Amino acid sequence: MLSKSRYVRGMNCKKSLWLYKHKKEEQKFSEATMAIFKHGTDVGEFAQQYCPNGKMAVLEDYPGYASAERTKKFIEQGVETIYEATFIYDNTLVAVDILHKEKGKWKLYEVKSTNSTKEAHILDVAIQYYVVTGCGVELEDAGVLHFNREYVRRGELEVEKLFKFTGLKEKVLTLQNEIKENIPLLLKTLQGEEPAIEMGLHCEKPYTCDFTDYCRQLLPEEIKEEIRILSSEPEIAEYEVRDYVSIIKYPIGFLDFETINPGIPMFDESRPYQKIPFQYSIHFMNSENDEPKHYQYLAPSCPNTDPRIGLIENMIKDLENSKTIFVYNIAFEKGCINDLIRDFPQYEYDLTVIKEKLVDLIIPFRRKYYRTETMQGSSSLKKVLPALCPELSYSELDIGDGLTAGNEFFGLYFCDKEEIKKKTREDLLKYCHLDTLAMVRIFEVLKQV
Numbered sequence: 001m002l003s004k005s006r007y008v009r010g011m012n013c014k015k016s017l018w019l020y021k022h023k024k025e026e027q028k029f030s031e032a033t034m035a036i037f038k039h040g041t042d043v044g045e046f047a048q049q050y051c052p053n054g055k056m057a058v059l060e061d062y063p064g065y066a067s068a069e070r071t072k073k074f075i076e077q078g079v080e081t082i083y084e085a086t087f088i089y090d091n092t093l094v095a096v097d098i099l100h101k102e103k104g105k106w107k108l109y110e111v112k113s114t115n116s117t118k119e120a121h122i123l124d125v126a127i128q129y130y131v132v133t134g135c136g137v138e139l140e141d142a143g144v145l146h147f148n149r150e151y152v153r154r155g156e157l158e159v160e161k162l163f164k165f166t167g168l169k170e171k172v173l174t175l176q177n178e179i180k181e182n183i184p185l186l187l188k189t190l191q192g193e194e195p196a197i198e199m200g201l202h203c204e205k206p207y208t209c210d211f212t213d214y215c216r217q218l219l220p221e222e223i224k225e226e227i228r229i230l231s232s233e234p235e236i237a238e239y240e241v242r243d244y245v246s247i248i249k250y251p252i253g254f255l256d257f258e259t260i261n262p263g264i265p266m267f268d269e270s271r272p273y274q275k276i277p278f279q280y281s282i283h284f285m286n287s288e289n290d291e292p293k294h295y296q297y298l299a300p301s302c303p304n305t306d307p308r309i310g311l312i313e314n315m316i317k318d319l320e321n322s323k324t325i326f327v328y329n330i331a332f333e334k335g336c337i338n339d340l341i342r343d344f345p346q347y348e349y350d351l352t353v354i355k356e357k358l359v360d361l362i363i364p365f366r367r368k369y370y371r372t373e374t375m376q377g378s379s380s381l382k383k384v385l386p387a388l389c390p391e392l393s394y395s396e397l398d399i400g401d402g403l404t405a406g407n408e409f410f411g412l413y414f415c416d417k418e419e420i421k422k423k424t425r426e427d428l429l430k431y432c433h434l435d436t437l438a439m440v441r442i443f444e445v446l447k448q449v
């Protein structure tokens with residue numbers, strides 16, 4: 001039997017569908033994907049409040065025949081809101097996030113933890129529409145319930161304003177014949193041999209495939225050789241690097257933020273998926289030969305305390321005397337500071353001063369003034385650092401990237417084990433410290449050109 005997710009998977013890549021059934025042990029999820037799944041489940045449950053007081057059809061671990069029977073009974077009994085409403089038609093099972101009756105007509109809601117409807121959502125809704133209407137339930141509309149990006153939390157969450165429904169009925173109607181033809185083809189794929197499909201763009205879009213590791217192993221040796229990391233002498237545009245360094249004025253602060261971006265706003269004056277800085281690290285050098293001093297801030301993970309206030313006040317103090325503030329990839333820090341100015345106008349003057357001193361340390365690498373093959377054409381800090389300062393490495397750290405840092409801090413809000421909290425906070429401090437120490441060392445290398 002197919003399901004909504006199997007159908008969507010199979011339409012993207014038949015091999016992925018086949019592997020999902022026959023070699024599930026090869027499926028690998030990154031930490032980021034796991035966090036997205038967890039967040040999606042939490043949002044799905046929360047969104048049920050948009051149509052409250054419904055009945056839950058799935059009482060087992062997974063939707064199946066029992067939940068389909070329950071759904072049928074609920075409809076016969078006149079229940080008007082059903083969560084995980086399950087339907088089986090044409091060898092395909094779907095569980096609708098919310099099926100809700102308004103003015104005597106059914107509406108299908110697919111909950112997505114995004115700020116808008118994406119192209120990939122249309123197929124999700126279309127296959128559900130096909131199965132539900134195939135079971136004889138007429139749908140007035142079918143679409144996506146997603147976050148409303150305009151919503152600003154002030155006080156208690158207002159669920160009806162936090163979410164927004166985008167109807168997709170017209171679009172999904174155009175796909176119904178196609179779905180009817182595709183279902184038998186996908187079922188045939190499941191019964192056959194492993195399809196021979198080469199890797200390509202479809203492995204990354206619309207989602208990174210969870211069988212990427214498996215398929216990569218099957219690549220011929222000569223292709224693997226091409227992507228092996230090479231090391232070589234740097235190519236340096238000396239004049240441009242010196243020009244860049246010459247405009248930098250001491251004292252210098254090296255600044256890095258870590259952020260969380262919860263879909264459901266946690267604090268007043270925040271929006272769905274807004275980046276909320278909770279931590280910074282600053283290395284500070286008064287003069288050229290000065291040993292850098294280190295300052296840091298890590299907010300308490302207390303649900304009633306907005307991490308931004310303490311961060312702003314400490315950051316203003318720690319950067320007070322700087323003339324240059326280095327960041328790596330300015331758009332991120334500048335965007336965070338602009339949001340802080342908008343949400344906390346009482347700090348506008350000091351934050352604007354900080355913003356005007358920002359200088360992007362990525363520039364020499366993005367403009368390829370300084371490059372080595374080890375960087376593999378990338379200017380990201382994680383590629384530039386090992387090329388310029390191989391003695392510094394993220395590999396020894398338990399938290400080694402910004403996404404993990406945000407997820408780990410977010411997890412602290414729900415953690416009551418003191419030893420885990422303590423260890424996570426130590427790991428966060430080590431990670432953010434390395435980010436700004438890396439910038440100090442990279443700048444030293446540039447100065448030597």
Ligand code: SF4
Nearest residue numbers: 013016203209212215
């Ligand atoms: S990695 Fe690519 S080719 Fe392999 S199963 Fe996934 S989508 Fe298909």
